[in-house]
Amino acid sequence: MVGEILLNLQDVAELEDKSWEAINKSVRRGKINAIKIETNARCGFEYRVNLDELSDKAKAKYFARLKGNEQLAIPDIIDDNEVYNLEDLTAEQRDQAFYWEGVLKEYKSYIRDCFKNKTEKTEEFVNVFNAKNKTNLTVRTLYDKQKMYKKYGAAALADGRKAREKRGHKIDERVWSIFLQWWLDENQRSVSYVYTVLSRYVSDHEELSMLKLPSEPTFRRAVEELPKPVIKFFREGNKAFEDDCLPYIIRTYENIYSNDFWSSDYHTLDMMVRDDITGEVYRPHIVGWIDIRSRKILSMRLRKESDSDGVVLSFRDAALKYGLPSKVYLDNGREFLTYAFGGRGKRKDGSASNYGTNILDRIGVEMVNAIVKNAKAKVVERIFKQVTSEFAKLFITYCGNRPGNRPERHNKVLKNVDNIPYASEIKEELLAYVEGWYNLKSSKAEGLKGKCPNECYSSLLVNKRKITDDQANILLTRNERKQSVDRNGVYVKVGTEKVWFYDAEFVALYQGQKVYARFDPDELTSIRVYDEHEKFLTVLDRAAEGGYEGVADTEAMKKVNSDKKKVKTIVKNFIENKEKIMEAPEMRDVVINIARQNIENDNSTYDADILEGMFINENIDYKKAVGDVEVNFSKMIENAKKQKEKDGN
Incomplete structure (x- = not known):
């Protein structure tokens, strides 16, 4: 029984390797016991969770942090149902897997004829290995890798932490769906503006107010990973989408004559x-x-x-x-x-078709x-x-x-x-x-x-150039140059010619991304496509080619038209699936409501500490009302004095 150690939800999330939202939801549903503590938070309180409520793995990580001993940290728990495949790894991860496989083989050979205690022999191997390779290998790490290797094979030896970080962003799916419904619009609102409105909307929303909204850069990174066709269709319109994202018929010239x-x-x-x-x-x-x-x-x-x-x-x-x-x-x-x-x-039409x-x-x-x-x-x-x-x-x-x-x-x-x-x-x-x-x-x-x-x-070059044995011998099993997925798919070069391979769903989701192509030079009916980290993505079949006449051209047109419909359907369904998660209100209504709330809450006053009056200048010369005779006031005063003296006598 651990003593009374209370942790906030963010610490619990980090120890359990879960999101803050997931921990908060478990607390509110009673799956994790927590107490309320009055704070200055927006809702007036915060949750605290006793360390006893956490898993053994989380407890070990907590004490490891206190002691500063990283070796006490428990490795990631692996799902027994997860299948490991080397092709699912990046090139860097495969190198790691092969490295650890070599270490384990060296360890097995070292202890094969063991007359000592196995534990002592293992510690001896670790010391020798570290001295020879200048590494920090521990006995525990060696045992963990050996256990993973026996249970899942070489692919499980790769470090998957970086891969897990790139699998997605910690954005609640409801918040993300609202963001996309506002951002994927032909008005082309900026990420910053949508994020600002979204922040206020989430804080005022009863169901979403308890969520911790990720930062604006998180949304920017998430937007960069959206498929190019989706962005083109919803932000630039159908014309830009069809011009830049839908496939077109690839014309061939080798099988036609001049003047054909x-x-x-x-x-x-x-x-x-x-x-x-x-x-x-x-x-x-x-x-x-x-x-x-x-x-x-x-x-x-x-x-x-x-x-x-x-x-x-x-x-x-x-x-x-x-x-x-x-x-x-x-x-x-x-x-x-x-x-x-x-x-x-x-x-x-019917009325004009019968002309001469x-x-x-x-x-x-x-x-x-x-x-x-x-x-x-x-x-x-x-x-x-x-x-x-x-x-x-x-x-x-x-x-x-x-x-x-x-x-x-x-x-x-x-x-x-x-x-x-x-x-x-x-x-x-x-x-x-x-x-x-x-x-x-x-x-x-x-x-x-x-x-x-x-x-x-x-x-009059009329024949399509055939691939000879000599040309086939110079082909590599991998296209050494990276290429961006085109709206017509992915190509490989045979001599100086481009041979295209296509799949509607693949192009809709990966258009614009860098990939490699692997293929069999003796069988160019399909290719295997890998991302820029050499992680396997899919198998693409050869695209239909059309000329300027004949059945081949007709079939190519049918195939391209079918692929156009598939790509458009995939792109349209993208935002529809987001709307099913949580329908976003009109962004205009949200902005106006926020503006009205701001007006109501505005307590600004406009009274100044000093009031300054407006005074009329008393020295203004006025124009004479009537007449043009100038009045001599001095003479009038002098005459009045004389009259007063005369009356006094």
């Missing part, structure tokens, strides 16, 4: 030009066609407006020079989906429409954006792609009409730039392998 696919697009040129005839100053549009396999620009026209005529004329220019493509890959804009050129595509034969049908060219809002798959958009930006910046009338990027001199330049080039000059120089600069510049784009577009186009 052409693509076209309109783009606004970031400069001002002058009409040759009317002198009108305007910002021109360019329309052109590229060969998707080689990314070669086949034709380009300068237009005052974006219309279907420019599409047809520029297509004709390319066809006359380079022949006809097998298929064209077009945007869903009104300029391309016209009845005359290629038909209405996906926009056609269009141009592409007559020449035997099939039209393929891009997926709406799938800019990643539209190669032509990226190429034209690059070309128009580089070319426009060569001229003094460059105006930027938006007002914020406009040069300061822009308006001054336009005041002098001689500074503005004619449209015909720009057309000629644009064609020279395309043919003599862009098409002849080497590129590292996928499939070009350092060649320029003209070289790739003429070489």
Whole structure:
């Protein structure tokens, strides 16, 4: 029986290795006997727990602290149902496990032919080991490690304290759910502001008021561990979520020929030009066609407006020079989906589907429409954006792609009409730039392998590169470089090619985090993924790849659409699960209620110790009421005196 030693709840929590909230809940439910002591706390009292109420482990830790002897501290109690696996450990923890396994093997070999008392032999081993390795190994530690090794294997020898510290934050799940419902909002409230309001709300809440709210940095660290897709969806909106977090179709180029696919697009040129005839100053549009396999620009026209005529004329220019493509890959804009050129595509309906034969049908060219809002798959958009930006910046009338990027001199330049080039000059120089600069510049784009577009186009590389035995021999069983989980998953490089692997749930929870990939070079159907500490996470299967035609493309689209739905469902369910724990009130209501309470409790007075009056200056000269004759008061007084003296006589 330990004497009367009373401890506060925080000390009890530390001794029992539990949270303050858990100890407080046990006390209030009567699981731990405690007494109330009057204090200056918010509720007027605090709980005190007798040391006798604590577990034997906690008591030992308490007396160990008093004596300053760390060896009396009892090691962590291990759950018999817990399964230990080396892959569940970080690389640092595995090194620790292997180290202790070596120590135990050395100890076993040392006492194998023991003629002395085993205890004496063990103490002798510890002394020899410490002298040789300059360590502080104790007999008790050695026995503890031996016991763990026999019961759970090598994985149990690792020190798990650091891992336990990183498993989570000591934030009550109800408080955390309210915080997330307020913070995960498109208004993008700051952590500091939400924490301030949350602190006041918790203190005024009957059920939560007894909780000890963690510090603001704790919430900041917890927020940093939220999945990137969750933050994108709830704080930046669905558009940002779909653009940055959902997978897109990975196009391959090795299995198509030059002239198999052409693509076209309109783009606004970031400069001002002058009409040759009317002198009108305007910002021109360019329309052109590229060969998707080689990314070669086949034709380009300068237009005052974006219309279907420019599409047809520029297509004709390319066809006359380079022949006809097998298929064209077009945007869903009104300029391309016209009845005359290629038909209405996906926009056609029952009343408009039976129109006459269009141009592409007559020449035997099939039209393929891009997926709406799938800019990643539209190669032509990226190429034209690059070309128009580089070319426009060569001229003094460059105006930027938006007002914020406009040069300061822009308006001054336009005041002098001689500074503005004619449209015909720009057309000629644009064609020279395309043919003599862009098409002849080497590129590292996928499939070009350092060649320029003209070289790739003429070489007609049509076969997808196969992995040879020599290439397979240079593959490692681990990708030596860390990579961030992309919205398309994780990749490994085979030669110069990226092979992608994907799982919707994994990407939803780990996107943006650093990982390693391990794989079998003879079997690239799946890979094993580890975090940056080399702790095993999951197995990913190879992602579906699509081209620009055929069954493979259709199946890839189906797979990507299915994965998009899975990712969005996982992200949406994230906040819904938090709401089930405890529904948060409207943050606006909480702030206004707090403000009104502050007004009611405001006892400020505005009485000053000294009151100062406002006095009128008596020396003010007033204007005469009537007349303009000046009154001589001195003479009047003198006459009055004379009159008084006269009356006295």
